Amino acid sequence: MVWAAPAAADTIKIGASLSVTGPASFLGDPEAKTLEMYVEKLNAEGGVNGKQLELIVYDDSADANKARTFATRLVEDDEVVAVVGGSTTGTTMAMIPVFEDAGIPFISLAGAVVIIDPVKEFTFKTPHTDRMACEKIFADMQAKGLAKIGMISGTGGFGKSMREQCLSVVGNYGIEIVADETYGPSDSDMTPQLTNIKNAAGVQAVINPGFGQGPAIVTRNYKQLGIEVPLYQSHGVASKSFIDLAGDAAEGVRLPASALLVADKLPDSDPQKAVVTGYKSMYEEKTGLPVSTFGGHAYDGLMILVEAMKRAGSEDPKAIRDEIEKTSGFMGTAGVVNMSADDHMGLDLTAFRMLEIRGGDWTLAE
Amino acid sequence: MPELLQFCVSGLTVGAVYALVALGFTIIYNASDVVNFAQGEFVMIGGMTTVFATAAGVPLPLAVIGAILVAMVVGLLLHRLAIEPARGASPVTLIIITIGASIFLRGLAQVVFDKQFHSLPAFSGDTPIRFGGAAILPQSFWVLGGAAVIVVLLWAFFNRTLIGKAVLATAANRLAARLVGINTSFVMGLSFVMSAAIGAIAGILVTPITLTSYDVGMLLALKGFAAAMLGGMGNPLGAVVGGLAVGLLEALGAGYISSTYKDAIAFIVILVVLFAMPGGLFGKASVERV
Numbered sequence: 001m002v003w004a005a006p007a008a009a010d011t012i013k014i015g016a017s018l019s020v021t022g023p024a025s026f027l028g029d030p031e032a033k034t035l036e037m038y039v040e041k042l043n044a045e046g047g048v049n050g051k052q053l054e055l056i057v058y059d060d061s062a063d064a065n066k067a068r069t070f071a072t073r074l075v076e077d078d079e080v081v082a083v084v085g086g087s088t089t090g091t092t093m094a095m096i097p098v099f100e101d102a103g104i105p106f107i108s109l110a111g112a113v114v115i116i117d118p119v120k121e122f123t124f125k126t127p128h129t130d131r132m133a134c135e136k137i138f139a140d141m142q143a144k145g146l147a148k149i150g151m152i153s154g155t156g157g158f159g160k161s162m163r164e165q166c167l168s169v170v171g172n173y174g175i176e177i178v179a180d181e182t183y184g185p186s187d188s189d190m191t192p193q194l195t196n197i198k199n200a201a202g203v204q205a206v207i208n209p210g211f212g213q214g215p216a217i218v219t220r221n222y223k224q225l226g227i228e229v230p231l232y233q234s235h236g237v238a239s240k241s242f243i244d245l246a247g248d249a250a251e252g253v254r255l256p257a258s259a260l261l262v263a264d265k266l267p268d269s270d271p272q273k274a275v276v277t278g279y280k281s282m283y284e285e286k287t288g289l290p291v292s293t294f295g296g297h298a299y300d301g302l303m304i305l306v307e308a309m310k311r312a313g314s315e316d317p318k319a320i321r322d323e324i325e326k327t328s329g330f331m332g333t334a335g336v337v338n339m340s341a342d343d344h345m346g347l348d349l350t351a352f353r354m355l356e357i358r359g360g361d362w363t364l365a366e
Numbered sequence: 367m368p369e370l371l372q373f374c375v376s377g378l379t380v381g382a383v384y385a386l387v388a389l390g391f392t393i394i395y396n397a398s399d400v401v402n403f404a405q406g407e408f409v410m411i412g413g414m415t416t417v418f419a420t421a422a423g424v425p426l427p428l429a430v431i432g433a434i435l436v437a438m439v440v441g442l443l444l445h446r447l448a449i450e451p452a453r454g455a456s457p458v459t460l461i462i463i464t465i466g467a468s469i470f471l472r473g474l475a476q477v478v479f480d481k482q483f484h485s486l487p488a489f490s491g492d493t494p495i496r497f498g499g500a501a502i503l504p505q506s507f508w509v510l511g512g513a514a515v516i517v518v519l520l521w522a523f524f525n526r527t528l529i530g531k532a533v534l535a536t537a538a539n540r541l542a543a544r545l546v547g548i549n550t551s552f553v554m555g556l557s558f559v560m561s562a563a564i565g566a567i568a569g570i571l572v573t574p575i576t577l578t579s580y581d582v583g584m585l586l587a588l589k590g591f592a593a594a595m596l597g598g599m600g601n602p603l604g605a606v607v608g609g610l611a612v613g614l615l616e617a618l619g620a621g622y623i624s625s626t627y628k629d630a631i632a633f634i635v636i637l638v639v640l641f642a643m644p645g646g647l648f649g650k651a652s653v654e655r656v
Contacts, residue, residue: 155626181625182626183628184628184629186582186585187628188380188572188576188577189376189379189380189575189576189617191372191375191376192372192376192617192620192621192625193621193625195369195372195373196621199369212483213483213577213579216483216577217576217577223492224492224494224501225494225501226496226501241483245483245484245485247485247487247492248492249492
């Protein structure tokens, strides 16, 4: 699928390959809607550097091979000056070599830390990483004096990656993992694993890296077994449907998430409030759908790019890249972005808010 | 000790669902020699229809009856439109047809319902019952009790009613059954409708515990098939024992050995049983029809 404004001589072409359909459509669909919406808005306000933006979006259906083909097409046929997108880590990693070779700046919307670690010259990303989610959770546990914890993680891509990240940083917080269990992505009963965690000596809290329906079942089983210690979920469950699925059992669950989820509940003094409420109301008004953090990542990517183009005052990909790298103090939906030559994401732990589910809704726990 | 009890309760609850899926396999296999891999989709249809009917404001009992009826109609259509026209085809062809039907039903469910996970409220509350250190959900009793009632009703149907005996006769020897005036086509259709109803009931009973979505059927069909093979394909008692055994193996394997290999443990044990006893636990030596 291609959405292209009528080609005029004086446009700036920016490209995107997103997973609009397929298994990751919950990522790609809001991302595509966000990009279209804001490119239209920018053009209505006079464009960038006096020129209209022309957005070219391809749908890779979360297929890495397709993504790579589209990346080549964006570079060779469409001759874009920059690319926002790559909804999943898989499609992003497939596209990186194409953009690196062509010298086209690429702002990915996918989660994994491997995208920007090690740093690649033309590759950037906007979402938080799973390592940051682990660090945020462990910092919260440390502050509460919880030192021995159980971990139950999904064996799908997200859960597996986050489990490894958590294991690699847990030592920095003086926390010991005394039980380490897993469950399959389509498992429907986690009571045996949770029983083992419950019986592990000295467990003071439990962390559950996972995605999809698994964490909801874990939460229900957790309540069922009467485990009293705090349960931490990951940002992988940060959507309203998790609360619906887990029901009353979700009460008291803590998780790190983007400020976008609690836009209305942020104090007016919060510097991020204007950005997240602005994006949320625009998205919900135009699409009639509830806002998700994923569309927010696309907003951040597009705005970082536009500001870099304005600062560079040209459409030279190299000049845009240099300006993206100099992004500092940019307030996005994910948090404050301060990029540098060795940090192509630029988010710190303040980007995550610790939330707690109370009365069937998110509340700020800090 | 409390953890052993907990593992057993969890395993038996999940196992009861596998047992019902395996029973569905057995009934259709006996009447028509077809291994129906769309059996898991009946479970999905039962759960999803109930979820969407209750969300639309239909009271739960009516939604349950409606969901069972929907599944029965789908079962009948499956037989009339896909299995019956391929009469005389080889068993492999018929299996491929049911796999195709399963993919079709999954696709249809994505369009008719959606791709999200859904949950039903538990029938009699969420407060777990503490028993000997284990926590048992009231819904587990619904699942186990429902499975027990279905098994008893099926036994009565096959042994106490004329139609039930006609099904048994068809299963034993289709030609002879036809010769004594049994409408074997009707019997096969009936077996699909009954299997669909049993699958749907399983789906409705278990949805408050495990959640449901358009694609839960595939894994259930695999586990149910494994249970039916373990018990001895075509043996109703074997299906029930096989289902409960697979559920228990999974729970004990996840609890005592490693949750990473949970699915593998169940399948390895099944393989071992089948190597040692090719007919399964309750399989009878194969009898050639002359």
